[in-house]
Amino acid sequence: MKIVTIIGARPQIIKAAALSRAIKCHYANKIKEVIVHTGQHYDDNMSQVFFDELDIPRPDYNLHVGSASHGVQTARMIEGIEDILLKEQPDYIVLYGDTNSTLAGAVAAAKIHVPIVHIEAGLRSFNKAMPEEINRIVCDHCSTLLFTPTKAGLENLKREGFPIKEGCPSTLRGTASSTTDIPTIDNPKVYHCGDIMYDNSLHFAEVAEEKTDIIERLEVNGQPYILATIHRDTNTDHPERLTAIFSSIIKLSEECQVVLPLHPRTAKLLKTNLDEHLQKQIFGCPNIKLIPPVSFLEMIALERHAQLIMTDSGGVQKEAYFFKKPGIILRPETEWVEIVETGNAILTDADEERITQAWKHFKDNPPTLFPEIFGDGHAAEFMLEQMLDNFASTH
Ligand code: UD1
Ligand code: UDP
DSSP: OOEEEOOSSSSHHHHHHHHHHHHHHHOOTOOOEEEEEEEOOGGGGTTTHHHHHHHHOOOSOOOOOOOOHHHHHHHHHHHHHHHHHHHHOOOEEEETTTTTHHHHHHHHHHTOOOOOOEETTTOOOOOOOOOHHHHHHHHHOOOOOEEEEHHHHHHHHHHHHBBBOOOOOSSSEEEEEEEOSSSOOSOOOOEEOOHHHHHHHHHHHHHHHHHHHHHHHOTTTTSOOEEEEEEOHHHHHHHHHHHHHHHHHHHHHSSEEEEEEOOOOHHHHHHHHOOHHHHHHHHHHHHHHHEOOOOHHHHHHHHOOOOOOEEEHHHHHHHHHHOOOOOEOOOEEEEOOOHHHSSSSEEEOHHHHHHHHHHHHHSSOOOOOOOOOSOOHHHHHHHHHHHHHHHHHTO
C-alpha cells in the first residue's frame, strides 16, 4: 500500500512523526510512505528542527509555498499536490488537522479521486470566522476514512450526517460507522481512536528529560513558571486582544515567571499591534522570558515543569492535559471541549480580568483528576491497521 502524507505547519510535522514511527516499527514491508512538505512553515525552528529531532524521514517533495494570503497559499499548494498525486498514484492521501495544507490536500485529492484519510477528524469550534473551521469541515466531507480522537469529534460527525453506530464509542477505539460497505468518499467510514499527539507525548516525554537542557538554560529549574504560547490570528491580528493578553501576562509576571516561546507570526505582530509602552514592559520585564520557538523535546520539557499553561494553541492545550497541568485557553471556545468539561482548563478568551481570575482559581485549586480521554498512546498503529484492512478489501 502506498500513502502520500501531507505536512506543512509545525504541528503536522510533529503528528506525522508518530505515523512514520509506527510504519517503521510495524509495517515497513507493507506500507510505502511518500512525504510531501508544502513549505507552509519554513523557518528552521518551525520545520527543520523537528526532522532533526524526531526521526521523521526527509520529505520526498517540498513545494516551498511559503507565506501568502489564504487564497494564494492554498492555490499554490493544490497545484503542487495535484502534480505529485498524479505522478505517485497513491492508494491514500493522509491529511492531519485543519491547516491550509490540510485543505489543499483535500481539494487536490478529492477532485482526482484519491481517497483521503483524515487524522483528527470531527473537531469543531462552531466558529466559521476561524480559517481552521472551514478547513476541517471541507476535509472531513471529502474524506473516505475519518479518525476522530475524541467523543466530541464523533458526535459532531454524527450531527453532520456521517453514519455512526448508536452508543458509540463504547470502547477506547474501534469502528464507529454503522455501515459495513466498502468505504468511499460518498460512503465514508469513521473510526474512534485516541489522539496521535498523545502517542507522541508519551513516546518523547522521557527522551525530553535526557536530551534537552532548556530548563537549566532558562534558569527556571525548581522555580514555578507559567508557560505561554500565542499564535491564533484572532489574537495576534487584533491590537485590542493582543494588548489584553500581554497586559495580563505583565500582571501575572508580578507573581510568577512566564516563559513564552514566540511564534513568528506573534513576534512580527507584537511590534505593530502593541503600543510602545507595553512593548517596553514586555521586553524589559526580568520575569518574562521571551524566547524563539523551541524544539518539540524542549517544549515537552517546558510543559512538564510548568505550573500552569496558558495558550491559544490546539496542540499545547492538549499537552497541558497530557502532562496534568491546568490550562488557561485564550480563546472564546475550543474544539477540545473535554479538557474544559473536566475542569482542567478554563476558557478566558482574550480578557484580562478572566485570565487573572483563572490564574487565581488554579493557584488555589490545582486540578488533580485527569481522566484518560485521549486514548492509550497507540492511535497510530490502529489507524495503520485500518488503512491496511480497507486497502485489502478493495484489492
Ligand atoms: C498555521 C495554521 C494554524 C496552526 C498554525 C500552527 C492555517 C490557516 N493556519 O497558522 O491552524 O495552528 O499554523 O503553528 O493554516 N511565518 C514565519 N516563518 C514560518 C512560518 C510562518 O515567519 O516558518 C510567519 C509569516 O509572517 C506568516 C505568518 O507567520 O505570514 C503566519 O503563518 P501561516 O502559516 O500563514 O499561519 P500560522 O499563523 O502559522
Ligand atoms: N511546539 C513546539 N515548539 C514551540 C511551540 C509549540 O514544538 O515553540 C509544539 C507543541 O508542543 C505542539 C505543537 O507545536 O505539539 C503545537 O503547534 P502550534 O501551537 O503551532 O499549532 P496548533 O496545535 O494550534 O495547530
